[in-house]
Amino acid sequence: MDPIEYAKAFYLQHYTMLDMWHITPGVRVVLGRGGSQKCRFCLRLAPEVTFRLKAHAIPEALGNKGMLSRYECDECNKHFGSTIENDLGNWTLPMRTLLRISGKNGVPTLKNERDGWRIECDDGSELKVSHNRIDSVFEVDEAQKLIRFNLKRGPYVPLAVRKALVKIGLTLLPETEVPNFEETIKWVRDPQHSNERMVRMPVLRTLRPGPMNGQMITAALLRRSEPSIALPYAFLILSIANEAYQVMLPSPQLDPPLDATPTQMPVFPVGLGQNRDSIYSALNLSDSERVVDEVMSAVMSYDARIPK
Template sequence: MITEIEDGMAARAFYLRNYRVPFTFEQIDSANQEKRILPGPKPLRCRFCDRGEPAVTFRDVAHAVPESIGNRRLFSAYECDTCNRFFGSGIENHFGNWSKPHRLLGGRIGKKGIPTLKGGGQTGWRIGRKGNRFEMVAGENADDRPFTPSEDHHVLVLTLPRDPYVPINVLKTFVKMALSVMPDDEFAHFGETRDWLMGEATDGEFIRNPSGEWVVATSTLADSFAIHLLTRRPDAPDRVPYSFLLLSYGIQRFQVNIPCPARDEMCEVDVPIELPPFPWPGAAGDLVHAGELDLSGCERMTGDKAQVTYRFETVEITEPVQSRAAGGQAD
């Protein structure tokens, strides 16, 4: 399991002695930052289905990380159009439904802009965002609203509904991101992982090692995200999983175990692995939540909700049922 937050220096030393970073990318300013296209083999073969032209084509732009979290600059040349559409209409839809509430709160600009949440029909509630400003319509039915305000409306407890999703497909999306960015010499170890990703079976037993999630109070810039791949050093002194994906966007940070049966043999014992949380730079003093991320479920989730308490610096209320709030942060 992931232990409680430890001293940042100790956690940093743990990861430095056990892991290397074969891939790293940070999008800081998508308007001015150059695109990075991860090159494929010549002749081109798809990394995921292992087919090449003319059996498949490579005409579409393949985002190495979903566009929904704000990716505008990181692409791959080795994902064929067929697999691109397979992921986009499949597991990435589940990821989109699961991540939508936090993408709204973090101001993530996807293909269709920042997500909006609403419910209760034409006279119901609505939560949207423009830049750093939230716009909320309370709706006529007070019992139906997914938020509870303090008396002065400066603090809101938000219980935001998620559209239906299957947890293991959300996890597969994280794994797909990692497989998309890893160098060829690392990808060679992940054949079983690729087969699990592409297979129809949603086997939660394939995932044996812990992953973690952090929620922080202050969102990263709306146009930024960071992705890093960790793999175990050959001389790692501790018993640790082979690989992790680190992903940061909005108000969330993730440390997701990437299963690698070919390299996780040291983990095949009935003794839990305890890991210090990854010491995300700048997040320790702003931490709202840290804990294990369990996405091993194979059943369709309906009625699931994400809860966050938000504190707003300024609030503007328009009667009778519409309220607007601006300049907030997670609490």
């Protein structure tokens, strides 16, 4: 059977899509009903905690400006912003520039003054690469019009990046599902990073080649539709421009027991029908040791123009 058809049939049989969001620039969506406010992450109520700051359901650095939640208090907002969301921001830094994802301060510019190179997004939203000399940051294949970037991520803790992705899923959960994730919420909020019980499988990444809008974000939640099968209970599918991540949202009470033999499962087919050239990879994101100076490689086609 064709692998994509198989994946579609697999998810149709075993999972239900709880909800799906297409985040459109300029459109404001606020999750959570009116009335009294309770923080989903520290469980405290107003007025013990305040809810004045904008709580982005998906970090603003990833390009989300309009999707907010009413149930993240200011203290948790600051806590996540200065911890795991920083790790996620550093980890995604080169990708955000290359895919032209505009955060709080626009598309991040990558540069190294000493080596004389700069990658930035101009006003017309085109990527501009300038350099004094070719060095290890670029490798250019003039015949194929391809450029390989070897760019450093910012320092990050892999497990913290995973927590930041799981936190997005926890934020999007409907209220009725929250009791199934109490332990997971505590784990995500815990500044100590340990992974026992909460890391059961890698984060699955799908890269779809080709030009894509850097402002396009889609998020979906999947929930297992049958109780008695040895499959994870829930997933977040987060797709940003060309990248998509399938993140298990651990629920120790509903996931298969730790000693159960895991059932093989295909990667969720993102962007139905257009994913024949997709490149899949499994990201561990399970260590609690800080990673510094990791180089990420990406190949892009280019349109050479000599500046006048």
